[in-house]
Each structure stands twice: as C-alpha cells, then as structure tokens.
C-alpha cells in the first residue's frame with residue numbers, strides 16, 4: 080500500500096504546483112523560483128517546496144526541515160529500537176524520560192483523545208498489530224482475543240508528568256495518527272520564523288501551506304477519490320489539509336473490507352459508510368488528529384463534534400458516492416473529475 084500512497088502523492092503534485100517532479104529540485108512556473116525537496120520519512124513520501132527565495136537560502140531551509148523530519152522519526156517510530164516510543168512501549172511499566180518534542184506531541188495528542196471522547200486513542204497499537212497492519216500479515220482476530228487486547232487499550236491510563244511518561248506494562252503507544260501533523264507544524268514554524276513565506280509541504284496525505292502562492296492567489300489542493308484519481312479541489316490560504324481514508328490501507332477477507340483505522344470502542348476496523356474525512360484547520364496536529372477521529376465517529380457524530388467546536392472545517396466522502404462539506408468550505412471546495420456530478424451537501428451550523 081506504500082506504493083499506492085506514493086502514486087497518490089505524485090498525482091497530487093500537478094494540482095499543487097503545476098508540473099511533475101523530475102528530480103530532487105524542480106521548477107514549476109517561471110518567475111516564482113520554486114525549490115522542491117523530496118524525501119521519504121515516517122514511511123511516507125514527502126515533498127516540500129519554497130518559492131520566491133534565492134536557491135541557496137531555500138535549500139538550506141529545506142535541508143533543515145528534512146533533518147527535523149528525520150529527528151522526529153527517530154523519536155517517534157514504533158519499530159526503531161532506539162526511539163523514545165519504542166523504549167517506552169518496552170519499559171515494562173517503568174517511567175521513561177521523553178524529549179521536549181515527544182512530550183509536547185504526546186501532551187497535545189492526549190488532549191485530543193480526551194476531546195474526541197476516545198475516538199482518537201494513541202494506545203491502539205496492540206489492535207493495529209493484531210489485525211496485521213504492522214507486518215502486512217493480515218488476519219481477523221477472534222472476539223476473545225480482541226476483548227483481551229482491549230484491556231490494554233485506553234489513553235486515560237497514560238500518565239505524563241512533565242517529561243516523564245508512565246505507561247502501564249502491556250500498553251503501547253502509536254502516534255501514527257498525529258505525528259505527521261505535528262511534524263508539519265514544526266516545519267511551518269521553521270519556515271515562518273526564517274521568512275520562507277511562500278511554501279507548501281505535502282507529507283503523504285497531509286498538506287500544509289504558509290500564506291498564499293507568490294502571486295497572492297490561494298493554493299489549490301486536490302482531494303483524492305476513494306477509487307483513485309481526484310474527487311475535488313480545495314483552495315486554501317495558510318492552512319493544514321489532512322485526509323484519513325479507509326482506502327489508504329486495508330485488506331479484504333471473505334468479501335469484507337478491513338481498514339487500518341481502528342474503532343477503539345470495539346477493537347475493530349472502522350466500518351460506518353465513510354470513505355474518507357478531510358479536515359481543514361490552522362494546525363496540522365489538530366487536522367491530523369481530527370481526520371482520524373471523525374473517521375472513527377462516523378457522519379452523525381462528526382457533525383455534532385463540528386457544531387460543538389467550529390474551529391475547523393471538513394469534507395466527508397461517503398462510500399455511497401455522496402459528499403458533504405461544512406459551510407466554511409462552501410466557496411473554496413468543488414467536486415471535480417469523476418465526482419463532478421455527485422451530490423454535494425453543505426452542512427450548516
């Protein structure tokens with residue numbers, strides 16, 4: 080499925096930037112001097128582009144951003160034995176010391192677990208593994224196995240005191256649903272504070288932009304169709320756009336589809352008629368957390384959550400081909416390509 084994601088990322092580029100990449104750094108439009116950097120980090124193909132800067136200045140910042148991504152990956156990986164998360168997951172209940180980055184990310188993630196009433200839960204790793212998503216050896220666990228695993232799932236039992244983490248023995252953290260959003264925020268902070276004002280990064284399905292394009296027009300971001308290609312186009316100024324979709328990673332068994340996003344309440348992959356949730360918010364971590372959480376919640380609860388908070392907007396694509404957007408996106412989102420004639424509902428306060 081990594082390959083599929085890579086293709087999705089490549090497909091998105093023409094809309095984002097206007098041409099296909101030929102190497103590490105490529106040119107898209109004359110005059111704007113875009114400098115692009117590509118890398119794979121956190122198991123994800125990523126591109127970062129800075130416009131309107133002297134080449135050497137942009138390149139220095141891009142290299143710094145790439146180092147930051149690699150550093151974060153080194154802290155947060157669930158499989159790298161040297162990472163802080165791996166160490167905490169194998170501490171047998173002993174307190175573990177965290178770096179400031181891991182502490183800040185975990186703190187914000189736990190707050191979002193709370194706010195979404197556990198739809199987001201950073202302790203689902205034992206479930207993700209039991210269904211085979213960590214190795215690709217997919218299987219459908221028995222009910223008894225799931226009940227036993229659920230004993231070790233529950234973010235409320237994660238104790239974070241300053242930079243000290245106490246994780247009960249048997250529990251395991253997985254920050255996969257929020258790490259790329261946090262990383263995007265750190266990169267936006269770096270670019271902003273160093274005057275790289277016209278820039279956009281695409282960390283897999285997470286797009287984060289600063290300001291407008293150099294000519295003052297909004298960035299155009301493609302929203303992927305579940306069956307491939309595009310379903311819509313969205314115009315943004317300085318936002319994070321993050322999509323979680325059941326089609327991104329899944330397996331099929333006996334005619335049933337099982338996706339990589341878990342409902343922490345049941346221990347089973349989400350299955351509620353949603354094909355994808357795209358969140359548009361100021362911050363990447365919020366957009367990333369909510370794309371996963373609202374996908375778990377399903378349409379009705381997602382709408383209720385939005386009405387109660389309203390500091391973000393969303394786009395829902397249904398497995399039945401319907402689409403719905405919150406009213407803040409009414410003028411900036413349009414269905415596109417194969418989805419152009421699908422019904423689009425506006426969700427109002």
Ligand code: ADP
Pocket residue numbers: 198199200201202203207253254255256257283284322323324327339340341342343367370371375
């Ligand atoms: P992706 O990062 O694959 O684009 P998400 O941001 O939705 O998509 O994160 C999904 C990942 O988060 C899964 O691969 C799994 O590791 C983890 N995860 C699955 N279900 C949940 C959940 N309910 N809460 C928190 N993390 C989850």
Ligand code: MG
Pocket residue numbers: 255256257323366367368369370371
């Ligand atoms: Mg997410």
